[in-house]
Amino acid sequence: MTTGPAPAPAADGDALRVEHISKRFGAVTALTDINLRLGKGEVLALLGDNGAGKSTLLKILCGFQPPDSGRILVNGEEVVLKSVDHARTLGIDAVYQDLALINQLSVYHNMYLNREKIRWPLLNNRPMRQEARQHLKAMGVNIPSVDVQVARLSGGQRQAIAVARSVYSDAKILLLDEPLAAMGVKEAAIILDLVRDLKEQGEVSVIIIAHNYGQVLEVCDRVNLLQQGQITFDKKSSETSVVELTNLVVAEYRAALEARHRSA
Amino acid sequence: MSDITVGNRDSIDTGPPGGGGGGGGGLRSALGVLARQREVTVLAVTIVLLLYFGLKYPTTFVSNVNAVDLLSENAAPIMIIAIGEVFLLICGEIDLSVGFIYTLSPFIMYFLITYYHFPAFLAIIAALLMGAIAGWVNGFLTVTLGLPSFITTLGTGFVLNGIVLTTSHAYPVEIPAKAETLGRFIGTDPYSQIIWAVILVAIFHIVLTQTRWGLHTIATGGNLLGARESGINVGRIKYGNFMITGVMGALVGLQVAFYNNTVDPSAGGYNPMFLAVTAAVIGGTAMLGGQGTILGAFLGAIVISTISDGFNIAGINANPQPIIYGGAILIAMIANVRLARLRAQGSGV
Numbered sequence: 001m002t003t004g005p006a007p008a009p010a011a012d013g014d015a016l017r018v019e020h021i022s023k024r025f026g027a028v029t030a031l032t033d034i035n036l037r038l039g040k041g042e043v044l045a046l047l048g049d050n051g052a053g054k055s056t057l058l059k060i061l062c063g064f065q066p067p068d069s070g071r072i073l074v075n076g077e078e079v080v081l082k083s084v085d086h087a088r089t090l091g092i093d094a095v096y097q098d099l100a101l102i103n104q105l106s107v108y109h110n111m112y113l114n115r116e117k118i119r120w121p122l123l124n125n126r127p128m129r130q131e132a133r134q135h136l137k138a139m140g141v142n143i144p145s146v147d148v149q150v151a152r153l154s155g156g157q158r159q160a161i162a163v164a165r166s167v168y169s170d171a172k173i174l175l176l177d178e179p180l181a182a183m184g185v186k187e188a189a190i191i192l193d194l195v196r197d198l199k200e201q202g203e204v205s206v207i208i209i210a211h212n213y214g215q216v217l218e219v220c221d222r223v224n225l226l227q228q229g230q231i232t233f234d235k236k237s238s239e240t241s242v243v244e245l246t247n248l249v250v251a252e253y254r255a256a257l258e259a260r261h262r263s264a
Numbered sequence: 265m266s267d268i269t270v271g272n273r274d275s276i277d278t279g280p281p282g283g284g285g286g287g288g289g290g291l292r293s294a295l296g297v298l299a300r301q302r303e304v305t306v307l308a309v310t311i312v313l314l315l316y317f318g319l320k321y322p323t324t325f326v327s328n329v330n331a332v333d334l335l336s337e338n339a340a341p342i343m344i345i346a347i348g349e350v351f352l353l354i355c356g357e358i359d360l361s362v363g364f365i366y367t368l369s370p371f372i373m374y375f376l377i378t379y380y381h382f383p384a385f386l387a388i389i390a391a392l393l394m395g396a397i398a399g400w401v402n403g404f405l406t407v408t409l410g411l412p413s414f415i416t417t418l419g420t421g422f423v424l425n426g427i428v429l430t431t432s433h434a435y436p437v438e439i440p441a442k443a444e445t446l447g448r449f450i451g452t453d454p455y456s457q458i459i460w461a462v463i464l465v466a467i468f469h470i471v472l473t474q475t476r477w478g479l480h481t482i483a484t485g486g487n488l489l490g491a492r493e494s495g496i497n498v499g500r501i502k503y504g505n506f507m508i509t510g511v512m513g514a515l516v517g518l519q520v521a522f523y524n525n526t527v528d529p530s531a532g533g534y535n536p537m538f539l540a541v542t543a544a545v546i547g548g549t550a551m552l553g554g555q556g557t558i559l560g561a562f563l564g565a566i567v568i569s570t571i572s573d574g575f576n577i578a579g580i581n582a583n584p585q586p587i588i589y590g591g592a593i594l595i596a597m598i599a600n601v602r603l604a605r606l607r608a609q610g611s612g613v
Contacts, residue, residue, distance in 0.1 A: 064493070083495070084493065084494075084495040085495040088495065094493075096490075096493050098487075098489060098490060098493075099490070100487070100489070100490035100491075100493040100494050101487065101490060102482065102483045102486040102487045102490055102491065102554070103486055103487065103554070104482055104486040104554040104555055105479065105482060105483065105486065109479060113479075113483060113491075113494045113496070114480070114494045114495045114496050116476050116479065118476065121475055122470070122474045122475060123474055123475060123476065123479065
């Protein structure tokens with residue numbers, strides 16, 4: 001594989017910059033020298049095959065695990081993310097593929113999980129319930145009631161709640177991990193609409209991790225391709241196409257296939 | 265603006281669940297309703313049992329002496345230990361050693377007063393502290409070393425039992441005279457145990473349903489990874505719940521010792537622990553975590569105690585009682601699973 005593009009020149013107004021990040025797990029190199037930038041209010045699609053290192057990068061960016069080397073800049077300032085909570089105080093929040101929802105809890109308790117409103121020593125449920133209802137309504141998410149357990153909701157509703165939870169916790173940088181995975185057309189439309197609305201408001205920068213190029217290309221400003229632990233492609237979404245992206249991945253697949261034949 | 269309803273799959277009744285209850289805050293959640301339905305079932309069983317024995321044996325069953333037997337001697341220890349087990353089961357763990365914390369705790373008090381001349385109050389605090397430390401050790405082995413709690417607490421239970429037998433030479437001792445005054449409040453007075461149990465049940469019911477600790481306990485057992493990703497310190501929750509259980513076990517040990525006016529190395533053990541887990545399960549606590557109620561366990565403890573007490577009064581041999589307990593556990597578990605399946609069908613998932 002060729003080396004990835006050199007770090008882009010520092011641009012004012014970058015919400016997030018990643019410079020020379022690498023990560024190994026024992027003998028496996030998950031990420032080698034990742035460079036990435038995310039403008040304020042920008043929606044960046046991070047595409048790549050399974051095992052390319054997308055989730056590893058996401059977990060580093062949200063403070064779940066530290067990188068081996070490299071640095072992360074939030075609003076131009078270098079930060080060392082100590083934990084998920086710490087990243088959150090800096091405005092970085094991730095919506096995981098598994099959504100991190102608790103089936104046994106109500107919608108509003110999920111939306112305020114770990115940032116509950118308290119009237120010491122008790123939970124202050126009334127404002128949580130009211131605000132959860134307002135937020136979901138403002139985002140156009142229809143659910144039967146904020147009192148219902150999330151176990152009873154559909155995949156799209158659950159995803160919408162997970163996104164709403166992050167947006168309304170004052171996240172400025174939102175990391176969405178495979179938000180469209182295993183989702184019907186109608187449900188995916190809700191999530192894409194949510195992202196579009198965020199883009200219009202321009203206050204939240206979003207990284208969408210996905211491997212469905214077509215759907216994501218519709219809402220994102222820029223596309224990065226992650227292949228074997230490196231960013232190999234960085235273009236505006238208006239300058240690329242599904243065909244080009246598909247060809248790139250197919251080329252990678254062919255190369256891998258040939259390598260296997262040669263070694264066999 | 266998108267305004268699509270994804271609700272094509274759910275034919276759920278959209279009325280606010282629990283609106284009829286008029287309960288405050290979180291009780292109105294769907295969880296609360298399901299839990300309360302379960303509590304209502306157990307309450308009905310409790311009332312039927314009490315009525316049956318009460319009408320059949322109006323003089324013996326309905327008497328002051330029997331009320332103390334049933335509530336203070338039988339039910340209260342189960343209730344108090346069940347508080348801890350419910351919290352642990354909800355966050356996905358179990359403590360098999362709590363019955364041996366129960367055995368050791370009054371010995372700690374006895375040794376400190378008799379050999380180290382501690383004031384009674386401090387000796388009692390130290391005994392409770394021992395429960396917290398034992399719970400911390402269970403937490404350390406389970407959370408920090410990553411062993412399954414079923415195994416770790418089996419091990420620590422044996423160790424605690426060994427400590428009791430070694431230090432006491434397997435002989436019971438009398439309650440030190442210095443501790444008798446305080447002991448009256450803790451367990452000697454006939455109704456003291458059940459009063460403690462009711463107060464603790466009320467407090468921990470609120471902790472479970474109305475505080476962050478309770479919410480995070482449910483989150484930890486309901487979706488461990490999700491809770492962690494949300495930034496909840498799941499280790500701290502588990503440590504804490506092991507320690508709560510340890511203190512509850514230590515308290516019950518002191519109470520029973522005061523009530524019987526003897527510190528007995530054969531008291532406690534596995535039986536009270538298993539009865540507490542039985543009460544929790546009858547009351548609707550799921551063994552897989554994420555679900556359970558303190559009130560349900562409270563009622564479950566009354567059901568268990570009424571059966572054993574009623575059998576005694578009826579002069580029925582105690583031998584078949586375990587069959588009834590076993591049946592009750594199985595029926596409760598089947599009800600749990602059925603309920604979950606019914607709920608899943610309701611949401612179309």
